[in-house]
Amino acid sequence: MFDSYTKTSLSFDPALCINCRRCTQVCPHAVFTAGPTRVTLDRPSACMECGACALNCPVEAITVQSGVGCAWGMIGAALRGKDMDTESCCGGENGSCCGGFKTKQKTTVCDCGKKER
Amino acid sequence: MKIPETSGSCCCSSDSGGQTCGCSENSILSTPIQTTTGIITFADRLDHLLARLGWHRSEHRVEPGLYRLGDPNAGSPVFASANYSLSFDALRSSLAGIDAWILVLDTKGINVWCAAGKGTFGTDELVRRIGASDLASLVSHRKIIVPQLGAPGISWQEVARRTKFIVEYGPVRAEDLPEYLKTHTATPAMRRVEFTLRDRLVLTPVEFRHAALFTFAAALILWFSAGPLAALAAVSAVLGGTILFPLLLPILPTQDFSTKGMILGVIVSLPFVYIFGTDPGLPVWAAVLSAAAALLLITAVVSYLALNFTGCTPFTSRTGVKKEIFTYVKVMAGMAAVGAAAGIILGVSGLLGVI
Numbered sequence: 001m002f003d004s005y006t007k008t009s010l011s012f013d014p015a016l017c018i019n020c021r022r023c024t025q026v027c028p029h030a031v032f033t034a035g036p037t038r039v040t041l042d043r044p045s046a047c048m049e050c051g052a053c054a055l056n057c058p059v060e061a062i063t064v065q066s067g068v069g070c071a072w073g074m075i076g077a078a079l080r081g082k083d084m085d086t087e088s089c090c091g092g093e094n095g096s097c098c099g100g101f102k103t104k105q106k107t108t109v110c111d112c113g114k115k116e117r
Numbered sequence: 118m119k120i121p122e123t124s125g126s127c128c129c130s131s132d133s134g135g136q137t138c139g140c141s142e143n144s145i146l147s148t149p150i151q152t153t154t155g156i157i158t159f160a161d162r163l164d165h166l167l168a169r170l171g172w173h174r175s176e177h178r179v180e181p182g183l184y185r186l187g188d189p190n191a192g193s194p195v196f197a198s199a200n201y202s203l204s205f206d207a208l209r210s211s212l213a214g215i216d217a218w219i220l221v222l223d224t225k226g227i228n229v230w231c232a233a234g235k236g237t238f239g240t241d242e243l244v245r246r247i248g249a250s251d252l253a254s255l256v257s258h259r260k261i262i263v264p265q266l267g268a269p270g271i272s273w274q275e276v277a278r279r280t281k282f283i284v285e286y287g288p289v290r291a292e293d294l295p296e297y298l299k300t301h302t303a304t305p306a307m308r309r310v311e312f313t314l315r316d317r318l319v320l321t322p323v324e325f326r327h328a329a330l331f332t333f334a335a336a337l338i339l340w341f342s343a344g345p346l347a348a349l350a351a352v353s354a355v356l357g358g359t360i361l362f363p364l365l366l367p368i369l370p371t372q373d374f375s376t377k378g379m380i381l382g383v384i385v386s387l388p389f390v391y392i393f394g395t396d397p398g399l400p401v402w403a404a405v406l407s408a409a410a411a412l413l414l415i416t417a418v419v420s421y422l423a424l425n426f427t428g429c430t431p432f433t434s435r436t437g438v439k440k441e442i443f444t445y446v447k448v449m450a451g452m453a454a455v456g457a458a459a460g461i462i463l464g465v466s467g468l469l470g471v472i
Contacts, residue, residue, distance in 0.1 A: 001371075002371035002372060002373045002376045003371070003372035003373060004372070004373050004437045004438075004440035004441045004444065005372055005373075005433065005434060005437035006437075007436060007437075008434045008436050008437070009436055022273065022286075024308075025265065025268075025286045025303070025308065026265060026268035026269075026286055027308070028265065028266065028289060028308065028309060028310035028431065029309065029310065029432065030305060030308065030309060046432070047434060048431070048432050048433060048434045049434040049435050049436060050233075050234065050268075050269040051269050052233075052268035052269040055268070055269065055270075055271070055272045056268055056271070056272060056273050056274070058274045065435070065436075066234075066269065066435075067435035068231075068234050068428065068435060069427055069428065069430075069433035069434045069435045069436075069437060069438040070427055070428025070433075070435075070438065071374075071424045071425050071427045071428060071438050071441065071442055072327075072425040072427075072428045073428055074435075074438065074439065074442060075425075075442060075446070084439065084442075085435070
């Protein structure tokens with residue numbers, strides 16, 4: 001009751017884990033604990049979905065829908081008729097949106113006439 | 118901010134977002150190596166203070182590129198940082214007395230963690246900067262120490278594949294670096310992010326600034342329509358939500374920010390409920406109505422501001438915040454609507470001379 005933070009989108013497949021322990025290094029909430037042969041998912045509800053573990057897992061044993069848990073940004077996006085999940089903006093001046101989105105970079109057109117990645 | 122460009126290479130740094138784009142990774146920017154120290158000057162402290170007060174928030178920048186700290190050589194460690202002055206200064210002051218290379222990524226003046234979340238402190242930018250600074254020819258090792266909170270934007274395996282540099286994740290806090298560098302392993306405590314009273318306190322000026330204009334307008338309208346006490350109630354609600362709430366966050370009951378905020382809102386509203394509710398100059402129905410308006414409006418404002426504080430904390434997940442939004446925003450809106458309706462009834466009654 002009155003706890004919206006019990007479930008997250010984090011999932012871990014221990015069978016794939018090669019015990020490189022990168023996830024234990026990048027997680028700021030000790031969600032994973034190092035073990036003798038593989039890491040264990042010990043504190044799943046402490047996950048804040050920053051996505052660091054999944055991005056740094058070389059065998060893709062971890063998946064998480066990463067995003068910023070910011071009501072200001074999500075409500076703002078919803079009010080502007082934009083997608084709460086992908087177009088959330090956490091403030092800044094001139095609509096700088098923390099310096100732009102990943103998706104924006106992808107469509108930037110270069111002088112050489114090619115589209116950037 | 119001017120970034121030197123190599124001639125003939127492809128670059129579109131003039132677009133609106135100031136995004137640099139590299140058609141080939143290494144050729145875009147050839148930045149001269151700059152020099153820095155571990156000393157924080159008075160001017161730096163003033164800059165930090167202004168940043169904390171929200172003065173030109175996105176303009177507290179340092180030039181991106183490679184820096185020499187002290188007198189680094191081919192064996193010296195390399196650290197990555199963001200071009201936000203608070204991030205860069207925390208790093209260089211923590212490394213005072215250590216000869217090192219600092220590679221500053223262009224994060225548009227945003228701190229490491231937020232920029233990592235948005236991807237500007239990211240694999241592509243790191244790979245670009247490693248290439249542009251010709252780091253591989255300056256150091257004999259192939260290791261780069263990246264702040265742990267940069268990890269949401271960096272894929273170490275992709276950096277390794279594209280540059281041969283191995284990312285080593287340093288501790289969360291730059292101040293732990295001297296200890297970390299002794300063994301190159303972080304203790305569990307160094308890997309945990311905290312949110313101390315001081316951490317929360319320094320955020321409050323910017324929080325209040327976000328709501329300052331709204332507060333001023335609401336207080337002004339209330340002053341002339343309902344009197345100075347109502348104006349004070351509006352100011353109290355905003356101060357409660359933007360300053361008291363962050364300070365009391367861990368001790369307020371329940372986990373959800375909205376319910377924590379509702380509890381605080383009720384507490385903040387109590388003096389006003391009492392004063393309005395016991396006003397001898399009002400008929401009973403009007404006193405009850407004004408007390409109800411104070412209770413509902415203050416609680417709605419405080420809990421909404423509390424919910425908005427989720428983005429300032431280092432632990433709320435998007436799944437959880439979204440759940441909160443869908444659960445409570447309608448409740449807050451309902452409280453605000455009923456409270457406003459009560460206020461309007463009182464206002465109209467006053468105009469008509471009923472009370």
